[in-house]
Structures are given as C-alpha cells and as structure tokens.
Amino acid sequence: MRLGDERESSNIEDRRGQGGGSRVPVRIGGIGGVILVLGALYFGVDPQLVLNLLNGAQSSGDTAPVASQAPAAGDDAGKVFIARVLASTEDVWTSYFQAMGQTYHAPHLVLFTDGVQSACGFAQTSSGPFYCPADQKVYLDLGFFRELRDRLGAGGDFAQAYVVAHEVGHHVQNELGIMSRTDRQRRAGLTDDGPAGLSVRTELQADCFAGVWAKRADDAKKILQSGDIEQGLNAAAAVGDDRLQKETQGYVVPDSFTHGTSAQRAGWFRRGLQSGDVKQCDTFGAPSL
Template sequence: MDWQNLPQSNNVEDQRGSGGGGRGGIGGGGVAIGGAGALILALIGWFFGIDTSSITGGGQTQTQTQQSQSATQTQTGGQPDQTREFVSRILGSTEQVWGNVFQKNGRSYQQPHLVLYSGQINSACGQASSAVGPFYCPSDEKVYLDTDFFNEMEQRLGGGGDFADAYVIAHEIGHHVQNLLGISDQVDRAQRSARTEAAANKYSVGLELQADCFAGVWGKLSNGQTHLTQTDVQQAINTATAIGDDALQKQGQGYVVPDSFTHGSSQQRVNWFMTGFKSGDPATCNTFSGTNINESNLP
C-alpha cells in the first residue's frame, strides 16, 4: 500500500502523553488477572465496546506497555512520528474521498477530528480506556484511537498490516458518515424501542457492517493513489475475519451466541467490506434490509 503520498489531514489531535497514564491494580476485593486471561478480556473489550479495565486492573504491565509505546511512537533525532503521519494521511484520504462523494450528491461533508491517545481519554461520550479500542463519538464528531491497538491486532489476532490498519480507521470514519446521514440516530431510536436485547443487537450489527462496507468504498475510491495489491486486500480480509463476533467469542469463551452479536460474524464482516470495495458505491451498503431503517439518504 502506497500511503506516503496521500494528502495529510489537519484534523489529527495527538494527546498521547498528555495525561492519564497507567492505573494501579484493583484494591480490596478486586481481582487482578494476568497473562492470557487479561489479554482475552482486553480483546473482547476492544471489539464489543466493553471497558474491561475494572476487571483486568491495569497496573504495572499496562504502565510499562504505555511507556514502551510512547518511546517507539516518538522518533529520536528530530525524525517525524511515522504513526502520526500514517494516521494523518489515511484520515486525509478519507476526507478527500468522502468529500467528493458528498459533493457529487449535492451535500457538504463535515470533516471529523481524530484523537490519538495512550491509556485513557476523556471524550464527549465519557471516559474511555484503551480496552475500548478505536471508537467514534457522535457527540463531538471525533474518532478516538489508541495506536497500540495496531500492534495488538497484528501480534494477537492475526490481522495487521498497513491496509488493515487503514481499514480500522476507515471503519470508524464510516460511523461518522452514518452520523452525518442521520442513520445513527435512526438506529438509536430503533434500538430503544426494540422489545428484546437480541432485536436491539441486530440494529447494532447492521450499523457495524455498514461501516465495514463504507470502509471498503473508501478503499476502492482511494486505490488510484494507494495502488493496493492483492496482499493488501488480504490483510483487510484477515483482520475482518479476526474481529468477527463469532471468532472473538470462540477465543474468549469457547462457544458462540449469535443473538449477542453486535458487530457481525467474520463472514459477514468480510462480505460487506468486499461489497463496498468491489463497488466503490455507498448505495450498495444496504445492511438494514428488512428493517425500519430508511437508507434512502445514502449518497
């Protein structure tokens, strides 16, 4: 993937090292879990949007990880921070692609900000830790990203690579697009009126799969600059496979509960990403077929 020549965004806020480091372990009756147990809990938290820090405790291991991350992310000798540059250029590319898509449909694209952080962060949606993983907050229209997630995704989940990392960012920008189009509000209302948790989860799955599809649309429309290879595309497929709800549930608890899915199965995530990638058309990202979500506003 050629990302070095992508346009840079001015909307990256780098808050790494600006406060909120590691936290101590749980006192009193709390339980500190180490090794593989803590890792699995953290991974489940990342992809299900659950803050597991109150279970895993954090402590010295988390602090050491953050210190190591800070040391590697900021280059010595006055060299630029490659992680920040990568994120800035991927974000810049999404701004260019979605700006063009919206303009062609008589709309104006409002660019989101992306916040880089380490450990924990305060957002308009509340306080979050790295256990939550990358997320989009509609209240302040910002994407929040602890870049150590990229390392864990590659080392622990079998995903990773430049285009896989770009896919993660593009997925979160997909949520911003949904917010601008009013789809997120529709889903929120539908979930609040759902009679069962399983029914509410189906709306969440539709939202996440559409964000995957929008990420694929970006991948297709930016390909003239990124010159993607089949290896690059396979990286995204591997990542989508690794972060499917069924794959994570098998890893975390040994069995699968489809009614509890909130992001979609591995196969669903791959299929919808590829739908967007093959078409380059957001109108193909109709993940809410058969529901009361109106997607007529898709650009």
C-alpha cells in the same frame, strides 16, 4: 499501500502522554452517549462488559491512575501513516457528499495512550478504537495495532487503514443521519443486539463503508498494492463475533452478537470494496446479512 506522497490530514489531535483526564463514566443510551466500540471485540471482550467495568470503577473510586507516557519512538511514523489514511478518507467522502449536493464535515482523530476522556465518557486503551458521535471524533491508541497483529494475526498497513476507515464509516453514518434513525428505533424498542440486531447492522455497514472508501481511493490514486485486499479481509474476519467468542470462551452465542460473524464482516467489507457504491451498503434493508 501507496500513501508516501499523499497529504497528511490536519484533523489529528495528539493527546499521547497527556493522561486520561477525569473519569467521567461512558454513557450509554442516547445518540449523544453511545460509543460504537470496535475495539472491545478485537480483544475478545464484550463491549458492554468493558463499559460496565469502566463505570463500576468510577463508582467505586478505586480506579488506578492512568500513566502518562511519551509517544514511543516508532509512533511518529505511525502518526504520519494514520494522518495520510485519514486525509484519504476526507478526500473520498468529501467528493461523495459534494456529488449529492451536501457538505461533508470531516471528523477529528484523537491519538491517545492508556486512557482518554471523550464527549461520550472516559475510555481506556482496552476498549479499543472507537467513534464518539457526541463530539464527532475517532479515538485511537496506536498500540492497538500491535494487538491486532500479534494477538489476532491481522497485521499490515492496510489492516490498520481498515480499522481507521471503519471508525470513519461510523462518522459517515452520523453525517447521513443513520445514527439518529437507529437511535430512534432503539427507543421505539427494536432489538439492538443479536445476529440481526441494530448493532450488528450498524457495524456491518461501517465495514461496507470502509470498503467503499478503499475502492474509491484506489480508483482515484491507485493506493492499493498486492496483498492489501487480503490484509483488509483478514482483519475484518479476525474480529467476527463468532471467532472471538470461540477463542475466548470456547463456544458461540449468536444472541450476544454485536458486530457480526467473521464471514459477514469480511463479506460486507468486500461488497463495498467491489462496488464502491454506498447504496450497496444498506444492511438495514437487507433481508439477510
């Protein structure tokens, strides 16, 4: 990616080395308490299981303390890269909202190590990157990218950018009122999980929004280089529910899907990347995903 001359976002909160704070359990249910977890499935773990473990540890009081660590030597370069990717998403989405006569309120991105307290509750690194709609912040442990590269074979700077853009995509959903609408639908009893549930449609739309960002950023500043698109598609496919379930348990259970298959994730990311059009990302209205 060509980001060397781009500005760095000022919306970075560096909490690395500060520990995780008090262990208020992650809340699930309302829009103010839903964490849209991307990372749990990257690690081959059902997000609900991760959150149950976190909540159970809180209840039992036997959670091990979070270690307070200083940033690793190479993390400053990682921070600069993430700050530039975040700035690029700010430019793209600010322009998009302005064209609609609206104002885009950019999210903050919190860097942490080991564990972090968000307005949605406490989360550990094992939960992966996530967006908390209650405080409109993206949370990321840079060490996650080593897992993405080494465990899932999805390395490269654009693979990392895809992860950030996906989480920012959730913020765009929040800004557009999509999260509020899906929360009302959940309360009305619409199916959340499963191959065509609200959760899968939400995640696939965030993938598509990530592609829209990449297309528009490249049109404006030619940020993409040879191999970048392949990195992004590889990262999207690497975290499909079917692939992760096959790797971790040897079989696939479509009714437990929360993020979509490898083909769906890569396909919706590609759709956004090819069109650069948010209207092409209507996963909720799509008869087929």
